[in-house]
Amino acid sequence: MAEQAGTARRTPLSRERILRTAIALADAAGIGSLSMRNLAQELGVVPMALYKHVANKDELLDAMIDMVVGEIDTPMPDTEWKQAIRGRILSARSALQRHPWAALAIESRNMATPAILGYLDSVVATLRSGGLSADLAHHVMHAMGSRVLGFSQELFDTTRDAGRSGPSTAPQPAAMPPEVAARFPHLAEIATAASHDDASVVGSGCDDQFEFEFALDLLLDGIERLQQQGWTSAHR
Amino acid sequence: MAEQAGTARRTPLSRERILRTAIALADAAGIGSLSMRNLAQELGVVPMALYKHVANKDELLDAMIDMVVGEIDTPMPDTEWKQAIRGRILSARSALQRHPWAALAIESRNMATPAILGYLDSVVATLRSGGLSADLAHHVMHAMGSRVLGFSQELFDTTRDAGRSGPSTAPQPAAMPPEVAARFPHLAEIATAASHDDASVVGSGCDDQFEFEFALDLLLDGIERLQQQGWTSAHR
DNA sequence: ACCTGAACACCGTTCAAGT
DNA sequence: ACCTGAACACCGTTCAAGT
Numbered sequence: 001m002a003e004q005a006g007t008a009r010r011t012p013l014s015r016e017r018i019l020r021t022a023i024a025l026a027d028a029a030g031i032g033s034l035s036m037r038n039l040a041q042e043l044g045v046v047p048m049a050l051y052k053h054v055a056n057k058d059e060l061l062d063a064m065i066d067m068v069v070g071e072i073d074t075p076m077p078d079t080e081w082k083q084a085i086r087g088r089i090l091s092a093r094s095a096l097q098r099h100p101w102a103a104l105a106i107e108s109r110n111m112a113t114p115a116i117l118g119y120l121d122s123v124v125a126t127l128r129s130g131g132l133s134a135d136l137a138h139h140v141m142h143a144m145g146s147r148v149l150g151f152s153q154e155l156f157d158t159t160r161d162a163g164r165s166g167p168s169t170a171p172q173p174a175a176m177p178p179e180v181a182a183r184f185p186h187l188a189e190i191a192t193a194a195s196h197d198d199a200s201v202v203g204s205g206c207d208d209q210f211e212f213e214f215a216l217d218l219l220l221d222g223i224e225r226l227q228q229q230g231w232t233s234a235h236r
Numbered sequence: 237m238a239e240q241a242g243t244a245r246r247t248p249l250s251r252e253r254i255l256r257t258a259i260a261l262a263d264a265a266g267i268g269s270l271s272m273r274n275l276a277q278e279l280g281v282v283p284m285a286l287y288k289h290v291a292n293k294d295e296l297l298d299a300m301i302d303m304v305v306g307e308i309d310t311p312m313p314d315t316e317w318k319q320a321i322r323g324r325i326l327s328a329r330s331a332l333q334r335h336p337w338a339a340l341a342i343e344s345r346n347m348a349t350p351a352i353l354g355y356l357d358s359v360v361a362t363l364r365s366g367g368l369s370a371d372l373a374h375h376v377m378h379a380m381g382s383r384v385l386g387f388s389q390e391l392f393d394t395t396r397d398a399g400r401s402g403p404s405t406a407p408q409p410a411a412m413p414p415e416v417a418a419r420f421p422h423l424a425e426i427a428t429a430a431s432h433d434d435a436s437v438v439g440s441g442c443d444d445q446f447e448f449e450f451a452l453d454l455l456l457d458g459i460e461r462l463q464q465q466g467w468t469s470a471h472r
Numbered sequence: 473a474c475c476t477g478a479a480c481a482c483c484g485t486t487c488a489a490g491t
Numbered sequence: 492a493c494c495t496g497a498a499c500a501c502c503g504t505t506c507a508a509g510t
Contacts, residue, residue: 036484048485048495057484107389108340117420120391124422134429141426142442143451146389153343153382153389155356184353186360190377193370206378210469215379218458219451226454233446272503284476284504293503475510483502491494 013045015053015063023064023099031101036060061105066115068102071095072150075122081130082220088123092150093212103151116149123148132227139233140223147216154211249281251289251299259300259335267337272296297341302351304338307331308386311358317366318456324359325452328386339387352385359384368463375469376459383452390447 021043026034036057040047054060073091075084096102106116120141127137146152181188257279262270272293276283290296309327311320332338342352356377363373382388417424 035482037482046495051485052494104344107343114419117416117423121420121422124426128422128425134426138426138429139447139450142390142447143454145391145451148391151389153387154378155381155384180353183350184357186357186364187353189364190360190370190374193374211375211378214375215381215455218379218455218462222454222458271501273501282476287504288475473510475508476506477508478506480505481503484500486499487495487497489494489496491492 013043013049013053018043018050018053018060019063019067022060023067026064026101027099031105034101058109061109062113065102065106065109066113068095068099069113069115069119069149071098072119075126081126081132082224084126084130085123086216086220088126089144089148089150089216090213092119092148094150096150103146103149106149106151107146120148130227132223133232135232136223136227143219143223147219152212152215154208249279249285249289254279254286254289254296255299255303258296259303262300262337263335267341270337294345297345298349301338301342301345302349304331304335305349305351305355305385307334308355311362317362317368318460320362320366321359322452322456324362325380325384325386326449328355328384329448330386332386339382339385342385342387343382356384366463368459369468371468372459372463379455379459383455388448388451390444 018039022034022039025039025042036050037047040050043050050060054063072095073088075088079087124137124141127140128134132140141148176188176191181191254275258270258275261275261278272286273283276286279286286296290299308331309324311324315323360373360377363376364370368376377384412424412427
């Protein structure tokens with residue numbers, strides 16, 4: 001008891017320490033098991049003590065999100081726009097992968113945090129400096145959607161939240177049971193079709209990174225083509 | 237009291253009635269305010285009575301999702317694959333728009349419900365019948381992600397859940413305040429750039445339908461191009 | 473056998489009492 | 492003035508008691 005009080009005193013409560021602990025807790029056990037009460041317990045503190053440093057749980061989540069967004073690389077100057085955007089988005093993706101709870105947290109909030117706005121602003125700046133019209137850049141940002149932040153709603157995403165332990169466990173989806181394959185033959189067919197690593201991969205183990213980059217490049221290439229054609233929304 | 241008992245007896249509790257009431261409640265008040273307890277109250281029933289018809293809340297949500305997915309149009313035969321997919325996805329979109337809570341509900345569950353699998357299977361069937369290789373179809377399904385179900389994580393999506401009243405209110409994002417515009421000049425620029433309806437639209441009021449179709453067509457056109465080039469993932 | 477009220481183990485947050 | 496325990500109004504679900 002005296003021990004704990006001593007420890008708490010050595011590293012007193014602060015917004016910084018609350019945020020770091022909250023993120024560590026969400027990383028380890030999933031956002032679903034992050035509560036004000038067990039966060040306080042983890043910090044060796046009474047729940048109400050947290051409210052000195054954060055207004056409420058929503059504000060805590062916003063601050064956690066901002067901290068993750070802060071991990072995204074700053075833009076590399078003097079890079080061709082398509083490569084610059086590509087690199088930036090892949091950096092965002094790896095930041096979000098370090099914190100598997102973040103994507104869902106961003107989605108369920110209304111997400112106009114300053115850090116996110118700053119990041120988006122810099123992405124638009126890159127597009128504009130690459131010669132895209134403001135009009136096209138607008139639609140491009142919509143088309144990218146959450147992908148610009150490094151995530152997209154994959155169907156059957158096993159890595160999202162789900163409580164489980166850290167991201168390293170990487171729970172592969174179980175191979176499709178025969179009766180399911182029989183009911184959904186076309187899904188069964190394409191599940192085994194993609195030659196990701198080698199032909200021995202059967203159904204399970206999609207290469208998420210490959211799929212993300214495939215979709216990203218599909219969009220970026222399409223955008224580049226539109227730009228070169230001088231596309232404007234007046235086409236409508 | 238006797239009145240209520242009489243009413244409850246006239247339309248006795250059933251899985252069907254529970255689901256319809258739950259969906260109506262989520263439509264009206266948001267998924268956040270759907271609880272087993274107030275669903276029971278809405279039905280004039282004690283909370284525990286629900287558990288005769290649904291195993292638990294998770295199973296209830298799955299069943300609600302399946303009912304929404306059931307609203308998606310069945311595929312039109314003898315249609316060129318790109319148009320068939322396009323029409324199907326836009327139908328999925330309008331189904332999800334009728335139930336604004338559904339997209340977030342689908343995302344936060346692991347979403348391998350039978351209805352969703354059946355829908356996805358039929359989409360793959362259309363791709364295959366259009367001549368896409370199983371390999372390409374696989375990556376296409378990944379690239380489409382949740383868009384194939386008619387939604388995508390838009391940045392600043394105001395229509396998602398948020399509790400509010402029905403979808404008809406359509407809360408437009410407030411125009412960007414001057415101090416925000418000053419901090420994020422590139423966002424401010426593109427916010428006013430898109431000539432959606434006419435030049436008088438300033439910052440607010442993006443045409444969601446236009447943006448959705450813009451991104452969808454960007455992907456579909458890119459996919460068609462890959463198919464015509466005989467693309468395979470062996471390119472890696 | 474069926475139904476259901478009370479209870480359990482949570483939650484975020486308020487508020488008044490204690491120092 | 493500061494801190495915090497108890498309390499409030501919830502939640503999903505268990506379980507035993509009542510019919």
